[in-house]
Amino acid sequence: MKRRVVITGLGAVTPLGVGASTLHERWASGVCGIADGAGKCDQFEPGDHLSVKEARRLDRFAQLTLASAAEALTGAGWDDELPYDPMRIGCVIATGIGGQATIEAQLDVMREKGPRMVSPLGIPMYMPNAAAAAVSMKYGLRGQAYGVVSACSSGAHAIGSAMRMIQYGDADAAVAGGSEAALTPFAFACFESMQALSPTGVSRPFDARRDGFVMGEGAGALVLEEAEAAKSRGATVFAEVAGYGSTSDAYHLTAPEPSGGPASGAIELALADAGITPDDVAYVNAHGTSTPLNDAAETAALKRALGDARARQIPVSSTKSAIGHLLGAAGAVEAIATIETLRTRVIPPTLGYEVPDPDCDLDYVPGEARPLLASNGAAPVALSNSFAFGGHNVTLVLRGAA
Amino acid sequence: MPAVTTEQVQERVIETLASFGPEADQITRDATFEQLDIDSLDLVELAQIVEDEYGVVLKGEDMKELKTVGDAIDLIVGKAEA
Numbered sequence: 001m002k003r004r005v006v007i008t009g010l011g012a013v014t015p016l017g018v019g020a021s022t023l024h025e026r027w028a029s030g031v032c033g034i035a036d037g038a039g040k041c042d043q044f045e046p047g048d049h050l051s052v053k054e055a056r057r058l059d060r061f062a063q064l065t066l067a068s069a070a071e072a073l074t075g076a077g078w079d080d081e082l083p084y085d086p087m088r089i090g091c092v093i094a095t096g097i098g099g100q101a102t103i104e105a106q107l108d109v110m111r112e113k114g115p116r117m118v119s120p121l122g123i124p125m126y127m128p129n130a131a132a133a134a135v136s137m138k139y140g141l142r143g144q145a146y147g148v149v150s151a152c153s154s155g156a157h158a159i160g161s162a163m164r165m166i167q168y169g170d171a172d173a174a175v176a177g178g179s180e181a182a183l184t185p186f187a188f189a190c191f192e193s194m195q196a197l198s199p200t201g202v203s204r205p206f207d208a209r210r211d212g213f214v215m216g217e218g219a220g221a222l223v224l225e226e227a228e229a230a231k232s233r234g235a236t237v238f239a240e241v242a243g244y245g246s247t248s249d250a251y252h253l254t255a256p257e258p259s260g261g262p263a264s265g266a267i268e269l270a271l272a273d274a275g276i277t278p279d280d281v282a283y284v285n286a287h288g289t290s291t292p293l294n295d296a297a298e299t300a301a302l303k304r305a306l307g308d309a310r311a312r313q314i315p316v317s318s319t320k321s322a323i324g325h326l327l328g329a330a331g332a333v334e335a336i337a338t339i340e341t342l343r344t345r346v347i348p349p350t351l352g353y354e355v356p357d358p359d360c361d362l363d364y365v366p367g368e369a370r371p372l373l374a375s376n377g378a379a380p381v382a383l384s385n386s387f388a389f390g391g392h393n394v395t396l397v398l399r400g401a402a
Numbered sequence: 403m404p405a406v407t408t409e410q411v412q413e414r415v416i417e418t419l420a421s422f423g424p425e426a427d428q429i430t431r432d433a434t435f436e437q438l439d440i441d442s443l444d445l446v447e448l449a450q451i452v453e454d455e456y457g458v459v460l461k462g463e464d465m466k467e468l469k470t471v472g473d474a475i476d477l478i479v480g481k482a483e484a
Binding site: 051052053056057113116117119120121124 | 423443
């Protein structure tokens with residue numbers, strides 16, 4: 001029998017503030033964290049979470065990670081003492097890009113003062129595994145620790161990888177998450193050049209007027225534990241990571257495969273992994289980027305995987321309507337929003353959704369939050385989708401506590 | 403090169419080290435880098451700041467011998483006078 005994996009700690013820093021429950025509460029009450037075309041973590045003060053030395057040696061993406069990890073580990077009751085052999089605790093922290101601001105700053109140094117003046121902290125700050133290394137070092141986690149990189153699916157891949165690590169028996173627990181801090185002029189220029197960003201600066205997934213995504217920054221962290229071990233130590237369980245499926249489009253560098261076939265494959269694999277059927281799914285936290293292509297392809301994928309009729313019955317909402325697209329952090333932060341939805345039984349709406357698009361014909365939870373109803377009276381189950389440039393598709397199946 | 407005094411170098415070194423993390427009052431001439439939790443990456447940054455400011459090039463082998471804050475100050479002043 002497969003080992004089961006539960007989530008015992010959550011942490012998030014997002015454009016809606018610091019805190020996992022803050023993210024869900026504010027989103028559910030209709031607050032949007034986007035301003036001036038970006039989702040910035042305005043309420044994150046590095047000095048509140050990090051020593052001078054930590055702040056100086058970590059790019060913002062790793063700083064955000066440490067703040068989210070502190071919340072998650074404290075919530076899991078891990079802050080005083082690790083409840084497992086440190087060699088049996090893994091750490092998988094994703095990012096899409098890594099230390100973007102550090103790269104840009106050190107390039108400026110090189111151009112202005114020459115290569116001899118480039119900081120020795122440049123590489124250790126911008127390497128994409130810097131956040132995983134920071135968490136491992138801060139808490140003494142000595143099992144497998146690494147970064148995961150798959151653009152906008154990175155955060156979901158991190159959770160799936162950590163889940164498998166525990167299921168396989170390589171670890172008894174793991175910290176998983178994702179982080180991104182790429183709100184730099186260069187990153188904006190690059191995304192603008194490919195016409196991926198919303199020129200109006202509005203994130204309204206699935207709406208007929210959607211015109212691109214809004215870039216955001218932030219981080220999410222989750223504490224995963226083998227279910228029996230968590231139970232025997234009396235841990236509070238927020239949810240179970242019940243299923244994980246991942247496929248690739250092998251189609252185009254940036255555009256999703258329009259039929260949604262490979263993406264639906266990820267959803268089907270995740271459902272099979274969890275041993276459930278579409279009838280068991282009570283909510284879908286969509287990737288929902290607000291780009292014309294993604295939202296139509298995701299809708300097609302959901303209909304393929306869940307069946308046309310069932311797909312229309314399930315409420316689908318996008319966290320990106322409230323915080324923008326957190327790129328490599330999105331999968332982790334949105335899994336956290338999904339778990340909070342399962343825990344509170346409150347489905348937040350797709351903010352700004354008003355004008356239906358014939359290609360997007362599901363129930364996107366317009367207007368305001370609504371109660372989450374488990375379809376069969378048991379613990380509710382939700383899907384969290386992540387899709388990425390490069391054609392990477394990931395679906396997580398999350399089951400709430402009964 | 404304009405003459406630099408030991409006091410000037412000391413002030414600049416302490417200010418720089420303080421920006422790396424340790425409390426300013428702990429940074430005395432006798433304090434070791436180990437005590438201050440200043441590692442080799444920090445010392446390379448210190449060397450870059452010194453080079454930028456005083457035109458003194460500190461090589462890797464020079465830095466390896468440094469144990470205390472005073473060692474660093476004396477090395478920089480010595481090189482600046484040379």
